[in-house]
Amino acid sequence: MDTMEILSEKVEQGVVEQRFDLQVEGESVPGLRWDPENAGAPRRTILIGHGGTQHKRVPNVLGLARRFVRHLGYSAVALDAPGHGERVTDPDRAARRRRAIQARLAAGPGAGGVAFGPEEAREWVERTAKGMAEWRALLDALDAQGAGQRYGYWGVSMGTAIGLPFVASEPRVQAAVLGLAGLGNRPGSDRFEHAARALTIPVLLVLQWNDELVGQASGLALFDAIGSSEKTAHVNPGGHVEIPLFERDAYEAFFLRHLGPATS
């Protein structure tokens, strides 16, 4: 059975964008796939995990996907995370969450980071497990389409909350850009730290020195904990949503170094 159904396709400036639904445990997970036009063989593929309150086609995800396709000749895929994008079932609640995060950002660094109520904490843990299962199902579906693919993962903030334990448990992912996350002070933090220590693949960790949601010590403790022998932290001034655009060049160089040319 084909678990990945293409719903539509468009081409913009040499990039093919396909909207698909992925079937995972009875649920339809909306996703996007980007490829070079006239791409033949299976190619290196970057999984892009969006941040909290975002979705699979926010400007940052779309911009990254198009760069990976145009500059490297790679494919890129993104999914709406559980409860995000087209999977929002309660728009009022989603809007309340967005406002809560905006308030935390506005409070600035040193305001104590993210505080979780018990309901929020339970959702966080469930979303992580569900998101991990969906990425695994996506790799199964992509693998079924052709051999020879190698995968990288890019995701910061919630994209790291879900993506770090995912890539730590998934040997098909061979390099990961993570960041805007730290150790301690969060639901499921023991499991997260355990996954960080279990990592062996090369990691580029992006940290913001004035992150309103992640303290300096917390982010550096995550860097310290990551088990990979090759790991690099890129630290820039500025807040949680202010990673400099020039880091995109670093992501490309990192994936190219570890995954190699698009096809081989």
Add this chain to the structure above:
Amino acid sequence: MDTMEILSEKVEQGVVEQRFDLQVEGESVPGLRWDPENAGAPRRTILIGHGGTQHKRVPNVLGLARRFVRHLGYSAVALDAPGHGERVTDPDRAARRRRAIQARLAAGPGAGGVAFGPEEAREWVERTAKGMAEWRALLDALDAQGAGQRYGYWGVSMGTAIGLPFVASEPRVQAAVLGLAGLGNRPGSDRFEHAARALTIPVLLVLQWNDELVGQASGLALFDAIGSSEKTAHVNPGGHVEIPLFERDAYEAFFLRHLGPATS
């Protein structure tokens, strides 16, 4: 009067290497300059400041210079720092210093960093002032050869001890790669910190997470102190002399982003 006398020239694989003497306050300072073969117009030039116990043509300096020439079409120059390379007047003393640093490296991180005796401390401060004056004299000599040059600086460890206060006081240098250095626990540390806070140019700061000579907190305090609005720390695991080779790609991308193409 020409203060920069070319003593010899050789060409290897498209790179012209000139050995020159620079006259600075009655002293001959030995230097090297690398250019693309058949380079006509003045071009972007990277000043490379070597580390303690090293000299102007150690493999790391030579490798960087050739990359800047071959990959970017830039020029590169290096000087023997005061008391280093061809300027060593007491070989036994230089050998003792090398052994002392080797012992500090062997002692590992957490051994308390670098300890300075009073004589060593005085030399450190004098060497910094003298090294800064020599870089300034070199820029004067290069400027006299042709307009339109833009300068970058690359130097870690002692190359930062001399280079950071130099670039902070020298508007002709427009971007700097620094690193393997920190705040506190060193001679002249107030002046060094003051210079760091006065920096305004883009800085790429390279830190080693297990540096035997520079503690994590000390290196991060330097990053924090740097006044530039664009500054990025690249942190990798490993010791003082173990910066990963892939950071060379980051140096190139950094200079290209800030200095632009070789000529314009």
